[in-house]
Amino acid sequence: MTVRVQIADFDAGREIASLRAGDARVGAVATFIGTVRDVNDTAQVSTLTLEHYPGMTEKALEAIVAEATSRFDIFDVLVIHRVGTLAPADQIVLVAVTSAHRGDAFDACRFLMDYLKTRAPFWKKETTPQGTRWVDARASDDEAAARWEPPAVPR
Amino acid sequence: MPDSRTAAVTVQLVYLARLREAFGCAGEAMTLPGVDSSVAAILAILRARGGAFAKELAAGRAVRVALNHALVDADADVRDGDEVALLPPVTGG
Numbered sequence: 374m375t376v377r378v379q380i381a382d383f384d385a386g387r388e389i390a391s392l393r394a395g396d397a398r399v400g401a402v403a404t405f406i407g408t409v410r411d412v413n414d415t416a417q418v419s420t421l422t423l424e425h426y427p428g429m430t431e432k433a434l435e436a437i438v439a440e441a442t443s444r445f446d447i448f449d450v451l452v453i454h455r456v457g458t459l460a461p462a463d464q465i466v467l468v469a470v471t472s473a474h475r476g477d478a479f480d481a482c483r484f485l486m487d488y489l490k491t492r493a494p495f496w497k498k499e500t501t502p503q504g505t506r507w508v509d510a511r512a513s514d515d516e517a518a519a520r521w522e523p524p525a526v527p528r
Numbered sequence: 529m530p531d532s533r534t535a536a537v538t539v540q541l542v543y544l545a546r547l548r549e550a551f552g553c554a555g556e557a558m559t560l561p562g563v564d565s566s567v568a569a570i571l572a573i574l575r576a577r578g579g580a581f582a583k584e585l586a587a588g589r590a591v592r593v594a595l596n597h598a599l600v601d602a603d604a605d606v607r608d609g610d611e612v613a614l615l616p617p618v619t620g621g
Contacts, residue, residue: 407621423620424545426613429597454620466621486621494594495620496545507546510590510617 374442374450376434378425380457383467392451392469399448399471403478405486411461413508416501423456423465426494430454437488445481447472452485454495484521491518537565539606542613547591550580560606567593568602570612590617 375392385406393399409421438450453467468485472478497508542555560569571593574581585591594613595604606612 425620426542426544426594426597426615428611429594429613432597490621491618492599493620494544494615494618496616497619498545507616508619510619 374435374438375452376431376438377453378430378434378456379453380455382455382464383453385464385467385469388451388453388467389469392449393471396448396471398473400473401471401475401478403470403472403475403482405466405468405482406464407466407486409459409461409463409465413499416499416503418461418499418501420458420460420500421463421465422458422498422500423454424496424498425454425456429494433493434489437485437492440488441470441481441485444484445470445472445477446474447477447481450481450485452489454489454493456495487514487517487521490514535608536560537606537608539570539608539610539612541570542611544613545616547584547614547616550584552580565606566602567595567600567604567606567612570606571602585614591615592617 385404389402389404393402411418434452434454438452441447441450448471451467451469455465459465468482470478470481470485491514499506499508536559538557538559540555541558543551543553548554558570558573571585575585592615593600593602594615595606596611
């Protein structure tokens with residue numbers, strides 16, 4: 374299980390090849406790449422700056438990966454999240470999961486992103502023609518993460 | 529009954545992202561004055577300053593707290609030398 378927080382861009386093809394190299398048990402690789410959009414809430418985005426909490430970021434991502442490993446039948450996980458200043462169309466995050474079958478690979482990948490969006494200590498700041506502003510968290514992200522919780526069981 | 533926690537508790541506060549801008553600093557040391565060494569006590573001290581602290585940490589504002597890099601609730605107890613970070617809602621990914 375590998376988690377990386379870095380300024381540099383990544384080569385998804387190479388990373389995926391590395392992830393599954395030499396493991397013939399793998400029958401499925403599910404991947405997600407998040408990229409910078411040029412429009413957010415009708416404002417044109419010129420640049421996006423990603424801040425994080427050094428010391429906690431890797432720990433938080435590792436905890437999310439550990440949770441995914443315990444919930445889903447998967448072999449390996451790679452999470453790369455960039456920080457620093459990015460431009461529209463730049464890559465932000467890569468999540469890749471290997472498994473024997475696609476069900477757990479897809480589900481684990483979705484779970485990892487839903488939890489990363491609501492629990493990993495990153496913050497985005499946009500620069501637009503109107504100035505600089507911090508991106509607001511979305512209720513839809515919390516709703517997506519909540520869908521992975523078991524329904525409340527009366528005691 | 530003697531209180532074993534009479535030693536002063538000094539923690540390092542860290543303010544992240546828009547909280548850092550709102551408060552005008554990246555963090556500060558805080559020595560807790562009383563026997564209550566909970567996260568809630570720290571937040572109450574900050575709110576009592578008024579201004580940006582009162583506004584950003586008001587009841588209902590979505591601020592999370594990390595104690596030594598792990599998310600905790602307000603009832604968590606802090607110890608001397610701990611790092612307490614205030615996190616706005618995260619927006620990674």
